[in-house]
Amino acid sequence: MECKEGQVAYITGGASGIGFGMATAFAKVGMKIALADIEEGAVTKAAQALQADGADARPFVVDVTDRKGLAESRDAAISAFGGINLVCNNAGVNRAGHISEISYDDWDWVMGVNLDGVINGAMTFVPELTRQGSDGHMINTASVGGLVGMPSLAIYNTAKFGVVGLSEALRADLFDAGVGISVLCPGLVRTNLNSSERNRPGNEDKDIQAPENDTLLQGMDPMVLGEYVLAEVRAGAFFICPHPEFRGVIGDRNNALEAAFKGDAPQETIDMMRAMVNPF
Ligand SMILES: NC(=O)c1ccc[n+]([C@@H]2O[C@H](COP(=O)([O-])OP(=O)(O)OC[C@H]3O[C@@H](n4cnc5c(N)ncnc54)[C@H](O)[C@@H]3O)[C@@H](O)[C@H]2O)c1
Numbered sequence: 001m002e003c004k005e006g007q008v009a010y011i012t013g014g015a016s017g018i019g020f021g022m023a024t025a026f027a028k029v030g031m032k033i034a035l036a037d038i039e040e041g042a043v044t045k046a047a048q049a050l051q052a053d054g055a056d057a058r059p060f061v062v063d064v065t066d067r068k069g070l071a072e073s074r075d076a077a078i079s080a081f082g083g084i085n086l087v088c089n090n091a092g093v094n095r096a097g098h099i100s101e102i103s104y105d106d107w108d109w110v111m112g113v114n115l116d117g118v119i120n121g122a123m124t125f126v127p128e129l130t131r132q133g134s135d136g137h138m139i140n141t142a143s144v145g146g147l148v149g150m151p152s153l154a155i156y157n158t159a160k161f162g163v164v165g166l167s168e169a170l171r172a173d174l175f176d177a178g179v180g181i182s183v184l185c186p187g188l189v190r191t192n193l194n195s196s197e198r199n200r201p202g203n204e205d206k207d208i209q210a211p212e213n214d215t216l217l218q219g220m221d222p223m224v225l226g227e228y229v230l231a232e233v234r235a236g237a238f239f240i241c242p243h244p245e246f247r248g249v250i251g252d253r254n255n256a257l258e259a260a261f262k263g264d265a266p267q268e269t270i271d272m273m274r275a276m277v278n279p280f
Pocket residue numbers: 012013014015016017018019036037038039042062063064065090091092093113141142143144185186187188189190191192193194196199216219
């Protein structure tokens with residue numbers, strides 16, 4: 001997708017971090033921005049900041065786990081802007097912890113936002129993106145945690161692997177319609193992700209802070225990431241992997257997977273499987 005002046009981006013989790021970084025990059029090239037987020041105060045301020053820089057940006061308060069609310073927000077954004085070209089299913093939360101320390105309540109919350117939220121985004125926006133054809137694109141924010149499992153990240157890994165799988169399936173399903181799909185798999189980015197509990201349903205403490213030793217403070221600037229994503233979408237990338245320091249770890253996983261296939265199959269059946277799954 002070109003990402004050009006007048007096209008419209010709808011970004012969940014747009015009030016903070018990576019979502020706001022992408023919104024800023026898209027606004028700079030003249031795109032109109034629908035910022036969608038569960039945090040009303042933050043999303044209002046974020047939209048005002050983009051407007052102050054001359055962008056046509058509007059806030060939408062929405063919880064990505066609320067299918068009806070998401071559809072209403074889509075319709076409101078289409079009425080405001082006339083259509084939607086680019087959807088970023090980006091809202092996310094984290095609850096790290098060893099498998100022995102996490103609860104079903106933790107699973108339900110993190111899977112609900114990080115995987116169901118992206119499923120809801122796909123189901124809600126695919127008809128509009130299909131209408132846009134080759135001017136339509138979807139970016140799903142996964143993580144390097146969607147490409148390799150890590151200690152104390154069971155829920156996050158499960159959800160993010162799901163986002164990668166969903167994105168690969170969408171890429172195959174929407175290929176003929178001309179709709180582009182990208183899956184964003186960052187490493188560490190300097191965001192508010194480690195204070196996710198602020199958005200946990202039932203949590204009254206909305207000012208909750210990340211721990212002092214927050215590792216994300218060493219991460220990439222989300223504004224730099226936003227520019228990186230813009231360039232990769234324009235280049236037609238499916239996988240967007242801005243952190244080359246993970247190449248070794250993920251390469252080791254790929255090698256282990258390849259080594260697990262023992263023996264040979266006739267070339268024609270190998271080719272048949274390739275054709276069936278829309279190869280990279
Ligand atoms: N920060 C990192 O290092 C990193 C790395 C890889 C992937 N990611 C992913 O990037 C995405 C953005 O996270 P971030 O790091 O910018 O964190 P962030 O906390 O700065 O931003 C997340 C945004 O999502 C919103 N949100 C949370 N729950 C929501 C809900 N139910 N409905 C709508 N909005 C909701 C929050 O209010 C917030 O504005 C997430 O999917 C996250 O998993 C982050």
